[in-house]
Amino acid sequence: MSKLDEMGKKFRKLQLRAALAKMKLRDLAEDLPGKWTEIEEIAEETSAVFAELDGARRELASMKKLR
Numbered sequence: 053m054s055k056l057d058e059m060g061k062k063f064r065k066l067q068l069r070a071a072l073a074k075m076k077l078r079d080l081a082e083d084l085p086g087k088w089t090e091i092e093e094i095a096e097e098t099s100a101v102f103a104e105l106d107g108a109r110r111e112l113a114s115m116k117k118l119r
Contacts, residue, residue: 055115
């Protein structure tokens with residue numbers, strides 16, 4: 053498997069993780085104000101996943117340009 057294929061696979065996995073994190077954040081918002089103590093933790097997790105996804109997106113785009 054080429055590095056480009058591996059990066060594509062990693063990117064798709066990150067997209068799934070980001071979608072799940074977004075849903076978790078949305079579910080938390082629907083449970084407010086009851087679960088307000090979880091806001092910071094879930095928001096940080098979601099932010100980290102999206103930051104990782106953005107980095108992977110940039111790396112994948114760079115790899116495709118070099119191809």
